[in-house]
Amino acid sequence: xxxxxxxxxxxxxxxxxxxxxxxxxxxxxxxxxxxxxxxxxxxxxxxxxxxxxxxxxxxxxxxxxxxxxxxxxxxxxxxxxxxxxxxxxxxxxxxxxxxxxxxxxxxxxxxxxxxxxxxxxxxxxxxxx
Numbered sequence: 001x002x003x004x005x006x007x008x009x010x011x012x013x014x015x016x017x018x019x020x021x022x023x024x025x026x027x028x029x030x031x032x033x034x035x036x037x038x039x040x041x042x043x044x045x046x047x048x049x050x051x052x053x054x055x056x057x058x059x060x061x062x063x064x065x066x067x068x069x070x071x072x073x074x075x076x077x078x079x080x081x082x083x084x085x086x087x088x089x090x091x092x093x094x095x096x097x098x099x100x101x102x103x104x105x106x107x108x109x110x111x112x113x114x115x116x117x118x119x120x121x122x123x124x125x126x127x128x129x
Contacts, residue, residue: 010043011036030069037062 011020020039024032037058044054 008044010040010045013043014039028069030065030072034062034065034069037065 007019014020020036024035024039026032027035041058041062042051042055044058045051049057
């Protein structure tokens with residue numbers, strides 16, 4: 001007899017003998033859950049549904065978690081790009097310069113010319129000239 005709470009049968013049926021949680025716990029939340037639903041795909045028997053319906057639902061849940069992970073990665077990428085533009089000050093300083101029509105006297109690492117601020121130096125010495 002299996003322990004339905006601590007060791008459900010549908011998590012222990014892999015021929016390798018490895019239990020799903022032994023792998024899933026080493027992933028982030030979304031990927032761990034997607035992995036869990038793919039692992040048990042077609043193995044969980046729900047008494048109130050046909051086996052094919054249970055398999056479809058598990059596949060849809062795995063897709064949902066993968067799509068959620070992709071959405072999170074895109075959000076992180078967008079935030080990283082925003083943070084990078086804030087660090088260089090390119091957009092903010094460029095807009096201020098244009099609004100104030102001030103002449104520029106220093107070429108900065110981001111490629112623009114900005115007057116009256118501390119220069120941001122590039123690792124490329126040619127850009128600091």
